[in-house]
Amino acid sequence: MKFELTAQKRTLHGSGASRRLRHANKVPAIVYGGTAAPMSIQLEHNQILLSLKKEGFHSSVLTLNIDGTMETVLLRDAQVHAYKALVLHCDFQRVDTTHAIHQKVPLHFINADIAPGVKLSGGNVSHVMGEIEVVCLPQDLPAFIEVDLKDLAVGHSIHISQLTFPAGVKPLVHGDDGVVALIQAKKGAAAAEGEAEAASA
Numbered sequence: 155m156k157f158e159l160t161a162q163k164r165t166l167h168g169s170g171a172s173r174r175l176r177h178a179n180k181v182p183a184i185v186y187g188g189t190a191a192p193m194s195i196q197l198e199h200n201q202i203l204l205s206l207k208k209e210g211f212h213s214s215v216l217t218l219n220i221d222g223t224m225e226t227v228l229l230r231d232a233q234v235h236a237y238k239a240l241v242l243h244c245d246f247q248r249v250d251t252t253h254a255i256h257q258k259v260p261l262h263f264i265n266a267d268i269a270p271g272v273k274l275s276g277g278n279v280s281h282v283m284g285e286i287e288v289v290c291l292p293q294d295l296p297a298f299i300e301v302d303l304k305d306l307a308v309g310h311s312i313h314i315s316q317l318t319f320p321a322g323v324k325p326l327v328h329g330d331d332g333v334v335a336l337i338q339a340k341k342g343a344a345a346a347e348g349e350a351e352a353a354s355a
Contacts, residue, residue, distance in 0.1 A: 157205060158217040164194040172243070181241045185218065185225055188248035195220055202241050206232055213259040213285075215249060215292045226292065228257060249292045256326060258285045259296055263335060265304035271337030277308040278340060282333045286314065287326040294322040301334055311336035 164175075164182060172182045179199045186192040195218070205211045211229065218225040227246035234241055249255055261284060271277040286299055299317060306312060313331045 156217070157208075157211055157214055158219060159197060159201060159205065161195040161197050161218050161220045163221055164196045167194060176240070176242070181244060183244040183246060185220070185227060185246045185248060188250060190248065193220070197244065199241060202232075202244060203239060206234070206241065209260055210297045213257060213295070213297060215295055216246070218246060226251065228255065228292075251292050253291075254289050255292055255295070256287060256289055257295055258287045260285050260298045261301050261334065262298045263301045263303060265302055269303040269306045269337060271306050271308040271310065272303075275308040275337075276340055277337040279303060279306075280336050280338055282311075282335055286317075286334075288319070288323050289326050290323040294320065296320050296323060303335065303337075306335070306337050308337050308339045 161183070164171075166174075175182050175196055176199070180196045181199050181202050183195050183197055183202075184192055185195060216227050216229060218227050225246075226249050228249055229244065230247045231243075231245040232241060233243040261281075263279070263281060266272055266279045269279070272279060288296070288299075290296075296319075299319065301312060301317060303312070311333045312335050313333055314325050314327055315331045317325070317334065319325065
């Protein structure tokens with residue numbers, strides 16, 4: 155998925171200037187990284203607000219059209235008002251298509267309804283991880299990683315090493331091979347099973 159935002163260079167700085175921008179339906183932002191100096195920019199508020207609501211926007215390589223000059227960037231931070239639909243500030247990092255990047259991408263869980271642990275045993279799927287950090291070239295960055303639960307039984311789990319990653323994409327694992335998801339038995343079912351075992355004993 156491709157995202158392009160229109161922006162303008164910003165010359166005025168400080169909290170007063172930022173307030174005036176927000177009153178004009180603009181969002182102050184900064185672009186940094188690479189060999190160029192950091193650049194202060196401003197974005198159309200509604201454009202960035204709608205973009206932030208899209209899952210893929212947070213894990214995609216973006217194009218910033220800054221006064222006609224294209225910059226390839228990643229969204230690194232977005233400050234949003236605590237309870238208003240108001241974007242306060244955004245940080246973008248320049249990327250080089252020849253150098254690998256680290257980026258968190260969402261996990262999409264599929265086939266939970268046909269997993270043996272759910273369909274046959276009535277268990278509950280527990281999503282231990284909602285996103286995963288990957289390393290790849292910017293052009294290889296996936297919008298998401300699929301987690302297929304179709305073979306998962308009660309008491310079993312899926313680990314990072316069992317996921318399928320696109321060509322050129324590797325997970326960035328910190329420490330052990332982490333659990334991504336598992337299926338737990340319902341409490342009532344587990345108790346009934348324990349009572350049955352005790353009775354047979």
